Amino acid sequence: MEYLLPTLREKREVDSLIRDTIDKVVVLRFGRSSDSVCLQLDDILYKSARDVSRFATVALVDVDSEKIQVYVKYFDIAFIPSTIFFFNAHHMKMDSGSADHTKWVGTFQRKQDFVDVVEVFICMILECPVKV
Template sequence: MGSVFLPHLRTGWHVDQAILSEDDRLVIVRFGREEEKDCMIIDEVLFQISEKIKNFAVIYLCNIDRVPDFNTMYELDNPGEPFTIMFFYRNKHMMCDFGTGNNNKLNFMISDKQELIDIIETIYRGAKKGKGLVISPTDYSTVRKLR
């Protein structure tokens, strides 16, 4: 179970510190409720890729019930959205155009590990070049949301 092995951010302060602490790696924060099925699935995928991306990205988990500090600011507590993945680089929120109309976050299932690694690499490369918005390697405008 991926959520057991990935580091959990237990307070708003911990979230801020995680985002502030990295100078050279992309900070990935999965917001959600690990007891929800889709959240468990994405946590497992994140855990499976964490070792492969560790040189340029670090992954954290944050339960939005225990740490509600960012729910309003990042619109995290939406019905039908079991998880939200956000990306930060040098304390800056990185946006990615997935073709879904929401550039602020990844909130749909990607079960293919290489596909998720490709997205993370794309965001990291854009961040290193100083871009605040990158284009996803795949257009997800036709991807149907699960449930």
């Protein structure tokens, strides 16, 4: 069975997903389906979606849609793909080694890299003990 990723093209769709998803990480990939790097990331997200489905919801956001531009400007989507994470309608910040702590810019090298990032967010939320 295929696990399809929804593509959001309207602000109200993004608003609804962020607002109505409770106790799961919301992963929004901002990009375009015609970009080769976005397609590489989409493949990783697609392959990971089932594995993280218990604790995350993944969706694609079409940056070329006119009805999405408010989010493109608000999150300063200058480079694609950019991936933004939310939990219970709160934007999750991250330190990925870049100056921008609001989003992941670029793709992940492997499926496990993406799963690891989502798991870090879950541990932050659940306040998992640090293993030494």
